[in-house]
Amino acid sequence: MQKITYAAECPECASAVTIEAEVRVSEIIECTDCRSELEIVSTEPPELALAPEVEDDWGE
C-alpha cells in the first residue's frame, strides 16, 4: 500500500518532518531528529508549531 506523506519544517531544529496524510489539525507528532513535540497547526499547507507545555489541569 502506498502511503501519502507531506513534509514540513521542524520549528525547533529546521529538519524536514514527515507528516502522514491522515493527520488532523491539533494532533501532536514528534520530530524524529530533535524529539520535540510538534503540533499540526495546518494540513494545507502542512505547518508545524512547538506543542504547548502540559498544564496542571490537563487530563481526564
Added chain:
Amino acid sequence: MDSVTPRLGILASRVRYEEKSIMAALERRGAEFEYLDPRSLSVVGAAPREAPSFVFNREIGHFRAYYAASALESAGVTVLNTAAATRVTGDKWHTSAALLGAGLPTPATALAMTPDAALKALEEIGYPAVIKPLVGSWGRLVTRVTDRAMASAVLEYVAALPSPQSHVVYLQELVPKADRDIRVVVVGGTAIGAMHRRGAEWRTNVARGAVSEHCPLSRSHAELAVSAAAAVGADIAGVDLIEDEEGRVTVLEVNGQVEFRGFQEAEGSRVDVGDSIAALLIARAAA
C-alpha cells in the same frame, strides 16, 4: 433548519487517539462535524450564527473545558457533557459530594479547609490515606501518607503552595487493593465495557504506565457505573471502581473527559468506544 450550518462541533485543543477515533467514526457514519479549537474561542452574548448548535466537549484542560461549556451554553449551544457535569467531574470534591448525595458507595473522604484541619481529619480517616489535589489527573501530586509524621510533612508543602485552592485539602482512605481497579466506560446511560488496570505502583492511571486488560462486565458493576455517571450528570464517563478485601465495591472516580486508548486496546473487537460515542453524538445532535 439551516442545512448549510454543521450542527455538530468537536471542541478540543489537542487531537489525540480518542478525538481521532471519534472523528473517524463520525466520518464512517457519514456525519458532518466541525472541529473547534478552544484556544481561539470566545463567546460574546449570543452564539454566532455559523456556530454549531451542538458541541462535544473534548477540551483537555479542566478550566478551559468548564468555562467553554458554560459560555457556549449561555449562548444557547447544547454541550455534551454539560458544563455542570464538567464542573463536577473535573473536581474531586464535587464528584465525591455528588456520589455521596446519590447514596453511592465511595471510599471514606474528607475535605479540609486548611492543611491544619487536614491533619485532624486524617486522624478520623486513619492511615494509610491519600492526599489528592482537587483538580488535575493522571495521578499527578497524588500522595500516599502512611503516618502522621509523613502527613505533616506533605501538608507543610501543601500550605506553601501559591494557589488558594490548593490549601483546601482532599483526603481519602487508601483502599487496600488499590493496585488494581476496574474502569467502566459509560456512554449515554449504558456501560459499554470494563477493564482491569493493574499498576506497578498504587496509582493505577494508564498515563503512569499501568497495564490494562479486558474484564467481563458484571451486572452489578455496570449498574454502579451507570448510577455514578448519572449522579455527576455525565452522558459520557469513565468510572473507576475499586473492590476492597471484603469484596465491597466502591466508586473511586468519575472522569468526564474519558481517555480510552488503553481501554480500547484491552477490549479489542468487543467494543468500539469511538463508534459508540459517535452514535450517541449523532442521535443527540439530531434530537
